[in-house]
Amino acid sequence: MELYELSAKEIANGVKEGRFGAEEIVRACIERMERYEKYINACITTTPDDALKQARELDARIKREEPTGPLAGVPYFAKDNFCTKGIRTTCGSKMLADWVPTYNATAIDSMKRAGAILLGKTNLDEFAMGSSTENSIIGPTKNPRDLNRVPGGSSGGSAAVVAAGYAPLALGSDTGGSVRQPAAFCGIQGMKPSYGEVSRYGVVGYASSLDQVSPLSRSVEDLSIALEVLAKPDGNDTTCDAYTRPKFHEIASSMSDLEGKRIGVFEGFESDMIDRKLFNALTEAAEHCRSAGATVEPIDLPLAVKYGVATYYVTALADASSKLACFDGLRYGAHVDGKTLFEMYVNTRTENFGEEVRRRIILGTCLLTEGFYQNYYAPALKVRRKIVEEFDALFERFDAYLLPTSPSLPYPLGTKEHDPAKLYLGDIFTVPISLGGLPGINLSMGLTEKGLPLSVQIVGPRYEDAKLLGIASVIERIVGKPKVAFPLEVA
Secondary structure (H helix, E strand, C coil): CCHHHCCHHHHHHHHHHCCCCHHHHHHHHHHHHHHHHHHHCCEEEECHHHHHHHHHHHHHHHHCCCCCCCCCCCEEEEECCECECCECCCCCCHHHCCCCCCCCCHHHHHHHHCCCEEEEEECCCHHHCCCCCCCCCCCCCCECCECCECCCCCCHHHHHHHHHCCCCEEEEEECCCCCHHHHHHHCCEEEECCCCCCCCCCECCCCCCCCEEEEEECCHHHHHHHHHHHCCCCCCCCCCCCCCCCCHHHHHHHCCCCCCCEEEEECCCCCCCCCHHHHHHHHHHHHHHHHCCCEEEEECCHHHHHHHHHHHHHHHHHHHHHHHHHCCCCCCCCCCCCCCHHHHHHHHHHHHCCHHHHHHHHHHHHHCCCCHHHHHHHHHHHHHHHHHHHHHHHCCCCCEEEECCCCCCCCECCCCCCCHHHHHHCCCCCHHHHHCCCCEEEEEEEECCCCCEEEEEEECCCCCHHHHHHHHHHHHHHHCCCCCCCCCCCC
């Protein structure tokens, strides 16, 4: 096995035990990145020199037998909406193309304290608004499993670097599926924690009532280790709950079977709602749960599935419109001159925001105006509450439930970017979980005969992330961990 194929757990153990050095690991990942990045286009900014410096410093500390963290020597990437001190943070937008933060996001500081080494910032749909990572100042990211297809979005760059073997871990943000869907498309594991589990301080957000910092990896074990590092109370984020977190990794790794667990399987499909291969993957995951000792029963989610997408986009777009109002070219963001103050605002926002961001700002602003607010936004908040109640009732009977992550396999580049309705409908199985503040994990279920990733989504009650990770780990042991992608076109 090559060094770049190792998991985060294997790297941290190997570095601590002296079987290889952090510098050796980092060099292997850099070489992998340099070989494939020109084809995949997953990174906006890379920091190889700084990473090597950190690796050498860590190796020196280990020689002195100084204590190290749980991710000692583990290379990782962060989505380019995470603030990084001294490293530009663009959000994939002309509006922030040259912005260099003076502070780190809490998640970045947490990873640094744990010993992880940042290799760079990954591509994303502009301001995390998209599902394909095609709308960015550096152009589209390509799927390492098939370079002619999208990697999903908006955290497509983070999913691609993990799938391609640039690093075993990456950080993304998940608002309505922006980590789970690219994880599904790239054939890796990705988790959206419960809302309030992880601090979002220093992450340029999309919708504050929905956004969550989320890890991606090639194993459930690495997800649990990363979550244990990230999930801490933070006074800088008032939405980050102050409760004492459990030992996610210990709890998840201790679950050997699913005896006594009740697992629901979504069966409320309408015709042509989901690709047949993904339906078969869902059925297979349910059988694996049965073989591991769980009681498996069919469920339906009529409100979540029927009204989830509409409810999500009404609430999220209104939130986005408010959040992005600060980018006026005077206080925040790149400036474009105009003859009047109004003209300056128009020029700045027209030239520096991309088409999809402008669309969402306009729609969100409309939804908050008199008339639209009463007719759309206020009812959407009521429907969201009903969806939460539907989930609450479900989890009185079940420990977790299975449903697809995406209704489709990864699709060819350029086929949906000009059809927003089709893109939005691709979120039908992920956005309800975000509306409910629930934890959800995309679990790789292998590949089709053509090498395209199969997946399933596992969802649990809020703040029972550890148990959900345990259930996912049991299924993963049966299915097997996803491997690094090797694009045949450039091998």
